[in-house]
Amino acid sequence: MSTTYTLDTKTDRAHPTPKPMKRLTVPAIRGRKTDGESGEPLVMLTAYTVRTAQLLDPHCDMLLVGDSLGQVIYGLDSTIPVSLDMMIAHGSAVVRGSYHSLVIVDMPFGSYEQSPDHAIRSATRVMKETGAAAIKMEGGEAMAETVAFLSQRGIPVMGHVGLTPQAVNVLGGHKVQGRDEATAAKVLADAKAIDEAGAFSIVIEGVIEPIAIETTRAVSCPTIGIGASAACDGQVLVTEDMLGMFDRVPRFVKKYDDMAAQVTQAVERYAAEVRSRAFPEEAQTYQPKK
Numbered sequence: 616m617s618t619t620y621t622l623d624t625k626t627d628r629a630h631p632t633p634k635p636m637k638r639l640t641v642p643a644i645r646g647r648k649t650d651g652e653s654g655e656p657l658v659m660l661t662a663y664t665v666r667t668a669q670l671l672d673p674h675c676d677m678l679l680v681g682d683s684l685g686q687v688i689y690g691l692d693s694t695i696p697v698s699l700d701m702m703i704a705h706g707s708a709v710v711r712g713s714y715h716s717l718v719i720v721d722m723p724f725g726s727y728e729q730s731p732d733h734a735i736r737s738a739t740r741v742m743k744e745t746g747a748a749a750i751k752m753e754g755g756e757a758m759a760e761t762v763a764f765l766s767q768r769g770i771p772v773m774g775h776v777g778l779t780p781q782a783v784n785v786l787g788g789h790k791v792q793g794r795d796e797a798t799a800a801k802v803l804a805d806a807k808a809i810d811e812a813g814a815f816s817i818v819i820e821g822v823i824e825p826i827a828i829e830t831t832r833a834v835s836c837p838t839i840g841i842g843a844s845a846a847c848d849g850q851v852l853v854t855e856d857m858l859g860m861f862d863r864v865p866r867f868v869k870k871y872d873d874m875a876a877q878v879t880q881a882v883e884r885y886a887a888e889v890r891s892r893a894f895p896e897e898a899q900t901y902q903p904k905k
């Protein structure tokens with residue numbers, strides 16, 4: 616066997632055809648808001664798999680590999696059991712399936728909270744093993760030191776305040792935040808703290824609209840709303856929710872399709888055709904070559 620190898624330097628290995636668009640960068644997203652003003656709202660959706668990423672990519676600015684994959688893909692009760700390995704497996708699939716959107720991978724519960732050192736070890740794995748350009752982490756004032764630590768060491772951080780699902784046991788459920796003075800003040804203080812620490816963008820989830828608007832005005836980086844306000848600098852939804860894959864979704868979800876009904880119809884037709892031997896037809900069978 617030959618032991619001589621030729622290094623393949625053809626550029627089309629790195630730039631497949633059809634020629635993809637240039638991927639959006641963290642400074643490009645951050646730069647969409649200057650002096651408190653943002654133009655066209657940023658579009659973000661969740662993606663966990665390569666094919667979904669391929670379909671969403673041309674229409675989005677950002678793809679979030681959210682730890683919501685715990686419920687959506689794995690049928691878990693909450694995001695708490697999601698592991699770093701799960702996030703890395705799905706994160707790398709989404710990077711492989713996209714060329715245009717900035718890909719952000721969620722840091723799962725237990726992978727970053729202990730200390731900046733703990734966070735950078737986990738975040739470094741995410742960046743090296745997925746190829747994603749940024750990570751997202753929940754928490755505000757308590758995480759500000761970590762946000763600064765990572766941002767200053769080459770790891771862009773998207774923050775997440777308000778209804779933070781990893782804190783479900785502290786919040787006592789998936790409760791809308793900002794209805795009382797204490798939680799309203801906390802949302803604002805949390806967002807300001809991580810903005811000042813260097814977060815390039817902040818998700819505001821499950822917050823009453825006036826507080827979401829006040830928070831968006833109070834921070835310099837773009838806010839991405841989910842159950843917040845159209846006045847946020849961008850919006851995100853869980854893709855499977857907005858496609859209508861689930862019957863029960865939070866009030867803030869708008870269903871843009873009824874994929875559950877479409878899948879059910881297709882599978883019903885398939886099952887009927889298998890049982891009646893109508894499938895496979897001639898077009899789907901192989902015959903000996905003449």
Ligand code: KIV
Nearest residue numbers: 661681682683818851
């Ligand atoms: O995990 C997730 O999908 C999220 C978004 C809903 C913001 O954090």
